[in-house]
Amino acid sequence: MPTSNPRQVPPQTVHVPLAERSYDISIGTGNLAQVGKWITSLRSVTHAVLISDTNVAAHYEKPVHQALEAEGIRVTSLVVPAGEPSKSVATAQKLWEAALEDRVDRKSIVVALGGGVIGDLAGFIAATMTRGLDFFQIPTTLLAQVDSSVGGKVGINLPAAKNIVGCFWQPKGVLIDTAVLETLPRREYLSGLAEVVKYGVILDEPFFDYLEANVQPLLDREPAALQKIIARSCELKAQVVAEDERETTGLRAILNYGHTYCHALETVAGYGEFLHGEAVSVGMLCASRLGEKLGVFHAPSTQRQHALLSALSLPVDTPQLDEAAILAAMQRDKKVEHGKLRFIVPLKIGKVELMADIDSEVAMSAWREGHSA
Amino acid sequence: MPTSNPRQVPPQTVHVPLAERSYDISIGTGNLAQVGKWITSLRSVTHAVLISDTNVAAHYEKPVHQALEAEGIRVTSLVVPAGEPSKSVATAQKLWEAALEDRVDRKSIVVALGGGVIGDLAGFIAATMTRGLDFFQIPTTLLAQVDSSVGGKVGINLPAAKNIVGCFWQPKGVLIDTAVLETLPRREYLSGLAEVVKYGVILDEPFFDYLEANVQPLLDREPAALQKIIARSCELKAQVVAEDERETTGLRAILNYGHTYCHALETVAGYGEFLHGEAVSVGMLCASRLGEKLGVFHAPSTQRQHALLSALSLPVDTPQLDEAAILAAMQRDKKVEHGKLRFIVPLKIGKVELMADIDSEVAMSAWREGHSA
Structure with a gap:
């Protein structure tokens, strides 16, 4: 169903119906720059812990960071090494401590900016910091967009087993910008x-x-x-x-x-x-x-x-x-x-x-x- | 309201009404020996991770362990040093790894046997192991019996803040034996x-x-x-x-x-x-x-x-x-x-x-x- 101009597609929303844990997935092209307005349309926010990895941060940390700050949100930006080894207890501990150091409190939110590893790791931080912070996801790989956007599975690995430590923790919202897939390796x-x-x-x-x-x-x-x-x-x-x-x-x-x-x-x-x-x-x-x-x-x-x-x-x-x-x-x-x-x-x-x-x-x-x- | 024989008090149950997370607190004198029958009356269990500390284990690990085994439950008994420092990321990691090593799976349960530190720590393990295991509490201090039995707050400390990492995770049942208070320091x-x-x-x-x-x-x-x-x-x-x-x-x-x-x-x-x-x-x-x-x-x-x-x-x-x-x-x-x-x-x-x-x-x-x- 190509439109007359395939670069201009009206954005759309997918509702995930989970009773009081329901949320929307907002899908569009070039909507990353609206992330600040999108989050503040869902709830009032004064502080966000933005978690990404070295690969994704190089492309998208700055626009997301700025879009949040433009809405008056103080941002604690934490970047972990790209790759599965970051889904570890040691990395989780560093993130917990860094968030606390930068004055996280119960009203703070966590924003995951990245692929599946970042979604799982940042979601686990959100699920456990001060017994649960509101969680927003910006998946940046196709796999994360079609898989981690829905399901609420968050967690980390132990050396002997993947995804063995974690929670079910639903996001409050997911923003998908199809334009970020342009930078994804083929x-x-x-x-x-x-x-x-x-x-x-x-x-x-x-x-x-x-x-x-x-x-x-x-x-x-x-x-x-x-x-x-x-x-x-x-x-x-x-x-x-x-x-x-x-x-x-x-x-x-x-x-x-x-x-x-x-x-x-x-x-x-x-x-x-x-x-x-x-x-x-x-x-x-x-x-x-x-x-x-x-x-x-x-x-x-x-x-x-x-x-x-x-x-x-x-x-x-x-x-x-x-x-x-x-x-x-x-x-x-x-x-x-x-x-x-x-x-x-x-x-x-x-x-x-x-x-x-x-x-x-x-x-x-x-x-x-x-x-x- | 002393009875004619104050050592013989009929047991009683307090219901904690939390919709689908509701559970009962079973209170009695000398009911510790019935812990196996009590748990299997609530659900079928084949494997329990029993978490206690060095002080409590000396008195009560053996009777609880045996009561569970008597009901055909395989027991992984994990004992941590008594005291607040055990509510740490390092101890949590040891417990996660030890439970995994002894073949924990999604049908396993976690049993906390101890005071507030053990309840918080074991509850956090239950909340996060394989994204959530059923949790049973046997509080052994008066403070834990009247406080940690109800509320669902579980978690660990970071060096800079207490209880900053954790979840809300309600137990499936709490068993309180007032007789264990006899060994509690005045x-x-x-x-x-x-x-x-x-x-x-x-x-x-x-x-x-x-x-x-x-x-x-x-x-x-x-x-x-x-x-x-x-x-x-x-x-x-x-x-x-x-x-x-x-x-x-x-x-x-x-x-x-x-x-x-x-x-x-x-x-x-x-x-x-x-x-x-x-x-x-x-x-x-x-x-x-x-x-x-x-x-x-x-x-x-x-x-x-x-x-x-x-x-x-x-x-x-x-x-x-x-x-x-x-x-x-x-x-x-x-x-x-x-x-x-x-x-x-x-x-x-x-x-x-x-x-x-x-x-x-x-x-x-x-x-x-x-x-x-």
């Missing part, structure tokens, strides 16, 4: 598209159709296409999270489509070898082949996903890795109960189901058959 | 009584009357009297917390009666010089004299508090400390807004009010006039 941008494809497969066939029909605008990062896919992904995730906010009913597990294979791949290939979305791309195709083997999914639907992911320059072939290690990693997955493998399996494009008690040899053959011919 | 026991007196002054004159009429049973730690004062204190605190769970309406501030003076006294006298309840005792009398000076409270009511606190062997005289330091400490208090002093001031026994914009000289004269003649 590989990281494409990785985010894999999660977008995931939403189509698990919940919305017409959205999947739209993605198939708009590969080129997506590769070109056209604002209208970006806004469409971000808004729809957020809406779809919001529907799921609204029904299972604290991951207790099991519904939220459908968001993990492709992720059992993905996590095993990430673990065995070694951190950083595959970007998360790249591993999701490979994992979704494994889960689709698994669906075929279980007799619930049809090969043409696997082929549709393969074609779309491939057109989006995402990896589609299973890499050659130690199969015993892959299986062991899958058996340690959070979805495993009493040693039985469980997978989110597609039934058709737009519908998936959690299937338990999957035979490990069947699961591994779906992996193996993804090797390039 | 001074610490008496300190807890000061908070009990506080509940009478702020909310319940008949309860205050009861305390006046039962000084000797209280000093003797008679089970019937203990159960009465613990249950009533928990009920009163529950009423307040139910109306202001996250300390947003200001109602919860009435629990801080006497605490502005108390915190200043603790800060200036130096940590450990006064036990918390001892400083509360002195602080309540300062706040009462302040009420007299403001023309809202009558001297005979101050005298009633003085007589009761004194009969309970609690300190009643303001210590000789640097007045400038006391004032400065009060001005840093959380209840200060824009530099104006605010106090919880009694109107009569059973009713208090938050009064803002108090002149610092008036506040200090209420302090000064408490020096012993």
Whole structure:
């Protein structure tokens, strides 16, 4: 749905309905400069703790800082090294102490400016500083925009496990500026598209159709296409999270489509070898082949996903890795109960189901058959 | 209300009404041995992280551990050094890592066995491990039984500020065994009584009357009297917390009666010089004299508090400390807004009010006039 001028797209809002924790995601192009006005339209603020990383700060810390100050907000700007190692107890402690040192109090807010690591880390600071500060997110990667904007999961890692320390802490508002994606490295941008494809497969066939029909605008990062896919992904995730906010009913597990294979791949290939979305791309195709083997999914639907992911320059072939290690990693997955493998399996494009008690040899053959011919 | 045999008191339950976070406080004498059955009556449990300190563990870790194991619960028992320094990021990190090492998962529970430090620390671990574990409290000091049992405040200290990092995290249940108070040092026991007196002054004159009429049973730690004062204190605190769970309406501030003076006294006298309840005792009398000076409270009511606190062997005289330091400490208090002093001031026994914009000289004269003649 390109407009006459694809640079001028009217902004839109996605509502995340969570009773008294409801909030809006404000999506636009070039709206970063309005961040001060946007926050003060949501509540009165005199002090903000702005948390970003070295990569993002280089581009966007200054305009955000100035936009907040222009509204009379005192800003404590804290910049951590870019990368996963900043999601640590040591970094959290530095941030707690720096915020306190600069006179944080119960009326202060926390603003996360960055990708998933910053959202998780800053959200954890917000959840725990003075027993909870209002939290605002400005996600700057496509993955964070379509994933971390909705869900309320915040936290840090311990050396032995990722995301093991944290809280559910919903933001008071999320501002997404699609223009910031222009500075995102191409590989990281494409990785985010894999999660977008995931939403189509698990919940919305017409959205999947739209993605198939708009590969080129997506590769070109056209604002209208970006806004469409971000808004729809957020809406779809919001529907799921609204029904299972604290991951207790099991519904939220459908968001993990492709992720059992993905996590095993990430673990065995070694951190950083595959970007998360790249591993999701490979994992979704494994889960689709698994669906075929279980007799619930049809090969043409696997082929549709393969074609779309491939057109989006995402990896589609299973890499050659130690199969015993892959299986062991899958058996340690959070979805495993009493040693039985469980997978989110597609039934058709737009519908998936959690299937338990999957035979490990069947699961591994779906992996193996993804090797390039 | 002593029964015919004061060692045999029927157990009782106080309900804390917090919508879907409601829970019960189970109060009895000698009910510690039933902790396993009590927890499994509330939910099914296969793994518990039991957190206590070196002092408490010496007396009660073994019976609690065994009572849990008797119900088929695997127990990870973690003991930290007794004392406030354990409420640190470093200790929290050790506990997170130890729990993870012993295979904590989302279905595990955390059991706090100890006083206020253990309740706050273990509650923070529960609030943050795997984004929130069910939390059960077994408070072992009178202060923790009448204070930390209700309120949901959990957290740790940073070097520059106490309780600055934490969450609101309600327990799923609290078990109070009045028999554990037999091993509590006398001074610490008496300190807890000061908070009990506080509940009478702020909310319940008949309860205050009861305390006046039962000084000797209280000093003797008679089970019937203990159960009465613990249950009533928990009920009163529950009423307040139910109306202001996250300390947003200001109602919860009435629990801080006497605490502005108390915190200043603790800060200036130096940590450990006064036990918390001892400083509360002195602080309540300062706040009462302040009420007299403001023309809202009558001297005979101050005298009633003085007589009761004194009969309970609690300190009643303001210590000789640097007045400038006391004032400065009060001005840093959380209840200060824009530099104006605010106090919880009694109107009569059973009713208090938050009064803002108090002149610092008036506040200090209420302090000064408490020096012993």
